[in-house]
Amino acid sequence: MTLFRLDASIRSHGSASREIADIVEQEWLATHPGDTVTRRHVGVDTLPSTLWAAAISAGMTPAEEHTAEQKEAVALAAALVDELLAADALLFAVPLYNYGVSQHFKTYVDVVFADPRVTGQSFLAGKPAVLATVRGGAYGAGTPREGWDHSTPYLRRIIADCWGADLTVIEREFTLVGVNPALDSFTDTAAQMHAGALQSAREAGKALGAGLA
Numbered sequence: 629m630t631l632f633r634l635d636a637s638i639r640s641h642g643s644a645s646r647e648i649a650d651i652v653e654q655e656w657l658a659t660h661p662g663d664t665v666t667r668r669h670v671g672v673d674t675l676p677s678t679l680w681a682a683a684i685s686a687g688m689t690p691a692e693e694h695t696a697e698q699k700e701a702v703a704l705a706a707a708l709v710d711e712l713l714a715a716d717a718l719l720f721a722v723p724l725y726n727y728g729v730s731q732h733f734k735t736y737v738d739v740v741f742a743d744p745r746v747t748g749q750s751f752l753a754g755k756p757a758v759l760a761t762v763r764g765g766a767y768g769a770g771t772p773r774e775g776w777d778h779s780t781p782y783l784r785r786i787i788a789d790c791w792g793a794d795l796t797v798i799e800r801e802f803t804l805v806g807v808n809p810a811l812d813s814f815t816d817t818a819a820q821m822h823a824g825a826l827q828s829a830r831e832a833g834k835a836l837g838a839g840l841a
Contacts, residue, residue: 629660629663629664629716629717630663630664630665630666630714630715630716630717631653631656631657631660631663631664631665631666631715631716631717631718631719631836632665632666632667632668632711632712632714632715632717632718632719633649633653633665633666633667633668633718633719633720633721634667634668634669634670634718634719634720634721634722634733634736635649635667635668635669635670635671635672635721636669636670636671636720636721636722636723636730636732636733636736637671637721637723637730638671638672638725638730638732639671640669640672643721643723644723644762644800644803645721645722645723645760645761645762646721647826648721648760648762648798648800648825648826648829649719649720649721649758649760649829651826651829651830651833652719652758652760652798652829652832652833652836653665653719653833654833655829655830655832655833655834655836655837656717656719656833656836656837657837658833658834658837659834659837659838660837666711666714666715668708668711668736670730670732670733670735670736671730671732671733674732674735675704675732675735675736675739676735677731677735678697679700679701679704679705679735679738679739680701680735680738680739680742682695682697682698682700682701683698683701683702683704683705683739683742683743684742685698686698686699686701686702687702687742687744701739701742702742704739705739705740705742705743706743708736708739708740708743709740709743709745709746709751712740712751712752712791713745713751713752715755716755716756717755717756717757717758717836717839718752718755718756718757718758718787718793719757719758719760719836720733720757720758720759720760720783720787721759721760721761722759722760722761722779722783723761723762723763724761724762724763724764724777724779724780725779727776727777727778727779728778728779728782729778729779729782729783730779733783737786746791750790750791750792751791751792752787752791752792752793753792753793754792754793754794755792755793755794756793756794756796756836756839757787757788757793757794757795757796758795758796758797758798758832758833758836759783759784759787759795759796759797759798760798760800760829761779761780761783761797761798761799761800762799762800762801762803762825763777763799763800763801763802763803764802764803764804764807764808765801765802765804765811766801766802766814767801768801780797780799783797784797796832796835796836798825798828798829798832799825800821800822800824800825801818801821802814802817802818802821802822803818805817805818806818
């Protein structure tokens, strides 16, 4: 069995989304000891923003006329899709940045869509997937930032609705409590949210592993 894991945090240490994903991965490995985890960290090992344009232009250019950049882009798009297709389960850890989706994950999605196997296809139909997403503040109903999270709906739309994966979402808010003094009054609430997210991660990881046992 193979688990594909993608991280989009710009932090290599102290990342809240990685903490959740680590637990999901550990629970999956408890069911599948010794099995393969394929990793891609687009937040640290970033994809060039020019890749998508090169891949798209290659699709409108005869193969014999492709530039070196276009050839590289087409090959990478194919490699990204191959990783998703080869995996038995998927794990995405993508934080909210500046009220929107991570630019690194958006570039990843755009390049994936450049592969002809993806356009108009639910190419991951029924494949189990877990999304771990975190937000620095609170964006729920009745909060001042209600409706400002423009990332989570996009992530659901892409991974579940467009690609067809059977998606479970784990969310954690108030990750900036303890970092931003303006949020100190929410310490207890943040602690409860943190504990709840970690428990959800354990449950999702167990379910992910058990579903493929």
